[in-house]
Amino acid sequence: MSMSTAFTDLVGVRAPIVCTGMGFVSDPVLAAAASNAGGLGIVAAAMMNLAELESAVVKMNEITNRPYGVNLRSDAPDLHDRARVMIDGGVRVASFALAPSPEIMAVLKEAGLICIPSVGARRHAEKVASWGADAVIVQGGEGGGHTGAVPTSLLLPQIVDSVDIPVVAAGGYFDGRGLVSALSYGAAGIAMGTRFLLTEESPVPEAMKRRYLEFGVTDTVVTSEVDGHPHRVIRNTMVAELERQGLVSGLRGAATNAAAFKKLSGDTWTKMIRQGLALRREHSYTPRQVVMAANAPMLCRAAMVEGREDIGVMSSGQVVGLIDDLPTCQKLIDRVLHEANEVLVRLEKVSDR
Structure with a gap:
């Protein structure tokens, strides 16, 4: 089964469904499974160093011949090197967690990406559309990870009415x-994070996936204590501790985790400090928020890779409370299209009355 929309025509997939680029979750195995099932899988590269990105692109090309995307941080100091890896590797889609610059989009578009x-606001959608974005993913407040305050049902029609490019x-x-429902608002597809996190191919430890299935729609909270931005996560003891910590203890813990992330990623202190200063300039971060941003990858990794809820942060959309199984990506996408x-068909019968 397939469904044709402006998004599927643009990207070359059979299902208007995107597996979003979730840090430490959307690895090549999950992204390729989503693409092979007919959707668009996006590799989360923001937490990868350049060598890891190169390896991820090589692996994607080995396990899928379908269109796929790679997610980038627009403030990465080696952004142009990452763009070159994507161009040389034949990546179809460049996805951005933060608004890209017109210059980097021009480079990627010139190469055919x-x-x-x-985006999470109408003005942001209008801005990137004026810069040449081919489509936008619009996340409402129900979504997991970094999110805004406006629910999808109110944000989506605003943006559909304000840009003339496909909206997901x-x-x-x-x-x-x-x-x-998304199509009825004028969207050309949907993107899902939490739903794909809870699939068979997701790299999240099985016990952690089972834990997610226990949560309800009211078990998430939006906090700025992870990395300085509003972040929807499962309400657990780690999040409560982050919100309880004072300035000094918070800085100490964040600095310790930042040092651990430096060792894990292979980044230099110079590179991490440069990224921190860029965050401070771009977002007017305080010194504490800069250290928090460096700390965040370790908190996410602890839960998503190591399965440690006690010391980790579990990003999640409110939709977690409506999910009760762990299907393969193929079964999930087929099921969504069938439903x-x-x-x-039911709506067509209603209109015929």
């Missing part, structure tokens, strides 16, 4: 009914 930034809706989607078709 499709540029799809993620994110935040609260998990089934075919949601896909049809969407059933809804459309």
Whole structure:
């Protein structure tokens, strides 16, 4: 089964469904599984160093011949080197967690890549569209990870009405009914994070996936104590501790984790400090927020890779409370398309009355 929209035509996939680039989750295995199932898988490269990105692109090309994307941080100091890896590797889509510069989009588009930034506000969508973005992913407040305050049902129609490029809706989607609802607003597809995190191919430890299945729609919280930005996560003891810590103890713990991340990533202190200063300039971060931003990858890795809920942060959308299984990506995408078709048939009968 397939479904044709402006997004599927643009990217060359059969299903208007995106597996978002979740740090430490959307690895080549998960991204390729989503692409092989007919959607668009996006490799999360923001937490990778350059060598890891090169290896990820090589692996993607070995295990899928379908279109796929790579997610980038627009403030990465080696951004142009990363763009070259993507261009040389034949990556189809460049996805951006932060608004890309017009210059880097021009470089990627000139090489034939499709540029799809993620946005959380109408003005941001209008800005990147004016810079040449080919489509946008719009995440409402229900979504996991970095998120805004406006729910998808209010944000989506604003942006659909303000830009003339394909819009992909994110935040609260998990089934075919949601896909049809997004299409009814004028979107050209949906993006899902938490739903793909909870699939068979997801690299998250099995026990951690099972733990996610226990949570309800009210078990998430939006906090700025992870990295300085509003971040929707599962409400657990680690999050409570982050919100309880004072300035001094918070800085000490964040600095310790930043040092551990330096060792893990192979980055130099010079590079990490340069990234921190860039964050401070771009977002007017305080020194504490700069250290928090460096600390955040270790908190996410502890949960998503090591399965340590006690010392980790579990990003999650509110939709976690509506998910009760761990299907393969193929079964998930087929199911969403089948459910969407059933809804459309039912609506057609209603219109005939």
